[in-house]
Amino acid sequence: MDTMKPSRILLFTGNGKGKSTAAFGMLARALGHGMRARVIQFVKSDSSVGEQKFFSRFQEVEWQQFGLGFLPRDRESPEMESHRRAAREGLDAALAALASPEYDFVLLDEVCYALGEQLFDIEPLLDALRSVREGKIVVFTGRNAPASLVAAADTVTEMKLLKHAFEQGIAASAGVEN
Amino acid sequence: MDTMKPSRILLFTGNGKGKSTAAFGMLARALGHGMRARVIQFVKSDSSVGEQKFFSRFQEVEWQQFGLGFLPRDRESPEMESHRRAAREGLDAALAALASPEYDFVLLDEVCYALGEQLFDIEPLLDALRSVREGKIVVFTGRNAPASLVAAADTVTEMKLLKHAFEQGIAASAGVEN
Numbered sequence: 001m002d003t004m005k006p007s008r009i010l011l012f013t014g015n016g017k018g019k020s021t022a023a024f025g026m027l028a029r030a031l032g033h034g035m036r037a038r039v040i041q042f043v044k045s046d047s048s049v050g051e052q053k054f055f056s057r058f059q060e061v062e063w064q065q066f067g068l069g070f071l072p073r074d075r076e077s078p079e080m081e082s083h084r085r086a087a088r089e090g091l092d093a094a095l096a097a098l099a100s101p102e103y104d105f106v107l108l109d110e111v112c113y114a115l116g117e118q119l120f121d122i123e124p125l126l127d128a129l130r131s132v133r134e135g136k137i138v139v140f141t142g143r144n145a146p147a148s149l150v151a152a153a154d155t156v157t158e159m160k161l162l163k164h165a166f167e168q169g170i171a172a173s174a175g176v177e178n
Numbered sequence: 179m180d181t182m183k184p185s186r187i188l189l190f191t192g193n194g195k196g197k198s199t200a201a202f203g204m205l206a207r208a209l210g211h212g213m214r215a216r217v218i219q220f221v222k223s224d225s226s227v228g229e230q231k232f233f234s235r236f237q238e239v240e241w242q243q244f245g246l247g248f249l250p251r252d253r254e255s256p257e258m259e260s261h262r263r264a265a266r267e268g269l270d271a272a273l274a275a276l277a278s279p280e281y282d283f284v285l286l287d288e289v290c291y292a293l294g295e296q297l298f299d300i301e302p303l304l305d306a307l308r309s310v311r312e313g314k315i316v317v318f319t320g321r322n323a324p325a326s327l328v329a330a331a332d333t334v335t336e337m338k339l340l341k342h343a344f345e346q347g348i349a350a351s352a353g354v355e356n
Contacts, residue, residue, distance in 0.1 A: 010195070012196055013340075014338070016335035016336065016337075017188070017200075017333055017335045018190055018196060018197075018200035018203075018335045018337065019196075020203065021199075021200040021201075021203030021204050021207070022195070022196035022199040022200040022203055022337075023199075023203065024202070024203030024206050024207070025196075025198070025199030025200055025201065025202030025203035025204075025205075025206070025229065026199050026203075027203075027206075028202050028203070028205075028206055028228070028229055028232045028233065029199070029202070029227070029228030029229045029232065030228065031228075031232050032227070032228030032229060032230070032231035032232030032233075033228045033231070049207070049210070050206070050207030050208065050209075050210030050211045051203065051206055051207045051210060052210070053210035053211070054206045054207065054209050054210030055206065055210075150340065150341065153341065154341075154342075155195055155341060155342050156339075156340040156341040156342075157194035157195045157196045157337050157338065157339060157340060158194065158337070158338040158340050159194075159196065159200075159335050159336075159337055159338075160192070160335065160336040160337075160338055161334075161335060162191075162328065162334040162335060162336050163328065163331065163332075163333060163334040164332075164333050164334075
C-alpha cells in the first residue's frame with residue numbers, strides 16, 4: 001500500500017477503555033467538518049447506549065448494528081453460526097460503505113474482535129482497503145487486532161488498561177458504559 | 179478516597195492517539211444520556227478543530243480553552259509565565275466546574291500535560307476531586323499523567339503509539355487532527 005496515499009486508516013486496539021469512545025470522538029470531529037458517516041458495529045447489539053442515542057440525531061450518520069451480543073462461552077456451540085451470519089452481513093455492509101462515495105468516514109466498531117473470533121475472513125476487507133478512495137477516513141476498533149490489519153492501518157493505538165473501576169467493585173452506569 | 183463512591187473519574191494518558199478523542203466520545207455518550215457538560219482545555223488554543231465546531235452546536239456543552247498553544251522550546255523562557263497564567267485560569271474554571279451542581283460531566287483536556295509541565299500545582303485539583311458529588315463524571319486527558327492523579331482516578335487507560343501516519347510522512351488533515 002502506498003503510504004503517501006492521503007486516505008486515513010486508523011486502528012484502536014488493546015484491552016483498555018477508550019477504543020470505541022476514541023472512534024466516536026473521531027466521528028464527532030468528522031461531523032464537525034461536515035463529513036457524512038457510516039457506522040457499522042460488529043458483535044454489539046445494544047442500541048440503548050449513549051453514543052447511539054446521541055449520534056442518531058444526525059442525518060449525516062447512518063448507524064447499524066450487526067451483532068447478537070456476547071458470543072457463547074463455548075465457541076464450538078451451534079449458536080456460533082448465527083453470530084457468524086450476522087458478522088458476515090456486517091462485512092457486506094462494510095465493503096459497500098468502503099466502496100461508496102456517499103461516506104467520508106467509515107467506522108467499523110469491534111471489527112478486530114470479530115476478526116479475532118474468526119467470525120469472517122479478513123481478505124475481502126483488506127482488498128477493499130487497498131482501493132479505498134483518497135480522503136476517506138476509515139476507523140477500526142476492537143481488541144486483538146490481526147497483524148495484517150495493523151499493517152494496513154496508517155495509525156495504530158493500543159489502549160492499555162492500567163486501572164479499571166470494575167476491578168475496584170464499581171458497576172457500570174449511564175454515561176460510562178464499557 | 180472511597181472506591182465505592184459512584185462518581186467516575188477517568189484518565190486517558192500515554193503517547194498514542196485517542197486520548198482526547200476518547201474523551202470526546204465519552205462526551206457524546208454523556209449528551210446521549212441528557213447530561214450537561216463542561217469542557218476545559220489546557221494548552222490548546224485552536225478553536226477551529228472539528229470537535230469544538232461539532233460540540234459547540236449543543237447548548238448542553240460549555241466549552242472553553244485556556245491555552246496559548248505550544249509551549250516555548252526553552253521552558254526557562256519568560257514567555258512561560260503567560261502560559262502558566264492561562265493554565266491557572268483554566269484550573270480556576272476546573273475547580274468551579276467540579277464543585278458546581280450545573281455540570282454532570284467535566285472534561286479537563288490536556289490537564290495531565292499541563293501538570294507535567296508544572297504550569298500549576300496539582301493539590302487544589304486533588305482536593306476538589308475528593309469532594310466531587312456522586313454521579314458526576316470527570317475525565318482527564320494528556321500524556322505524562324502524574325502518579326497522584328492516576329491514584330485518584332477510577333479508570334486509567336494508557337494510549338500506546340504502535341504506529342503513526344506522521345512517521346510515514348502523511349500530514350494531518352481535516353477530520354484526523356492530532
